Amino acid sequence: MAVEVQYRVVRNGIEKMTFTNKKEADAYDxxxxxxxxxxxxxxxxxxxxxETDREALALFLxxxxxxxxxxxxxPARKADKAEKAGDDAIKAVA
Incomplete structure (x- = not known):
C-alpha cells in the first residue's frame, strides 16, 4: 500500500485543483x-x-x-560590455 499526499485548493467550498506538491498548491492559491x-x-x-466574463478576465490577468x-x-551581454570597454580604452589612448 502506498501513501499519497494531496494538497487541495478550495475556494468558497468548491475544490478548484489538487496538487501533490505543496509549493504548487500555494502558488495556485x-x-x-x-x-x-x-x-x-x-x-x-x-x-x-x-459575472462570468469578469471572472474569466480576472483569472487571465x-x-x-x-x-x-x-x-x-x-541584461547587457558580456560581449557588449567587452566592446564598450574596448571603445573606452581606445578613446583614452587617443
Whole structure:
C-alpha cells in the first residue's frame, strides 16, 4: 500500500485543483486570491461585465501578471560590455 499526499485548493467550498506538491498548491492559491482581488477591482470599473466574463478576465490577468508590469530591460551581454570597454580604452589612448 502506498501513501499519497494531496494538497487541495478550495475556494468558497468548491475544490478548484489538487496538487501533490505543496509549493504548487500555494502558488495556485495565491493566483486565485489575486484573481479574486482583480475581479473586485473590475466590479468597480467603468465597464459593466457579466459575472462570468469578469471572472474569466480576472483569472487571465492574474495568470499574466508578469506581462502587465511592462517590458523588462534586457541584461547587457558580456560581449557588449567587452566592446564598450574596448571603445573606452581606445578613446583614452587617443
Amino acid at each position: 495565491r493566483l486565485l486570491e489575486l484573481a479574486e482581488h482583480i475581479e473586485t477591482v473590475l466590479e468597480q470599473g467603468p465597464v459593466n461585465l457579466e 492574474a495568470q499574466h501578471q508578469a506581462e502587465l508590469t511592462g517590458p523588462k530591460k534586457k
